Amino acid sequence: MNKKIKLEEAKELAVELALKAAKLLLKKQKKISALKIKNKIAQGLASDADFESEQLIIKGIKKVYPDHFILAEESAYEEFQGEMDQYKFLGEKEWVWIIDPLDGTNNFLSGLDYYGVCISLVHFGNPVMGVVLRPTNGDCFYAIKDKGAHFVKYEKNFLKKSRPIKLKNKKISKNLSQSLLVTGFAIEKGQLFDKEFELFKLMIGKSRGIRRMGSAALDLCYVADGVFDCFWERGLASWDVAAAGIICIEAGVKVTDYEGQKFHPFLPTILAARVPVHNEILSLFGTCL
Secondary structure, three states: OHHHHEEEHHHHHHHHHHHHHHHHHOOOOOOOOHOOOOEEOOOOOEEHHHHHHHHHHHHHHHHOOOOOOEEEHHHHHHHHHHHHHHHHHHHHEEEEEEEEEOOHHHHHHOOOOOOOOEEEEEEEEEEEEEEEEEOOOOOOEEOOOOOOOOEEEEEHHOOEEEEEEEEEEOOOOOOOHHEEEEEOOOOOOOOHHHHHHEEEEEEEHHHHHHEOOOHHHHHHHHHHHHOEEEEEEEEEHHHHEEEHHHHHHHHHOOEEOOOOOOOOOOEEEEEEOOOOOOHHHHHHHHHHH
């Protein structure tokens, strides 16, 4: 790994930019009716708030790391027109920042408080640092590869923060029937959606319950924190999972695709849960897919 990159400094920058983006989003959400909204084919909605948050973050990163490549949701959509396969070459680049300036845009535009800002740094396709911040309540999750995952709570206006708490790599004894799950659905309807709905029906009958919250990044972070016991979804983009994926892994959550392949942010599916629940779910998926 390039010694010029100090991951702790990169994390501090990511937190700083996420906080600035959070302040912007909170102001924008107070004036939802004034926002211009764009419907991205097969990728949901975007608004002025998404674009302005993204530009704020990109500008901050470029100021410190001018030579790093940046993959950000809205600018990537403009460049690739939703064809995600076109940017899988990024796994060949040494340093890539992956950004979701507003994960949970639909919630945001509806006045709901469940949305986040996601910033990650990826080294040859593998996340080495990730930050996810929930603007509306100050929940902030972050992780550095091999340094563990942490949670810190920011108070109103982000002027003060609580002492960081390490998310423990704890063993659990519960099984699937005792678990609360969280998921999402691909926006495009069709055969894949039907398969996902079959999985949903299977899982709701096997678990304590399922929630559909509307922000994959926050869902994954709350799996890392133990609020939820499992998250799965098909069709997510790298900016949805890069930051939250390393947070889960560093917290001791097992993260793979539906077939058990080791996590990287360009996989078409994701399954995150602690052992033994992960193994139980993976086995069920194998009988259903």
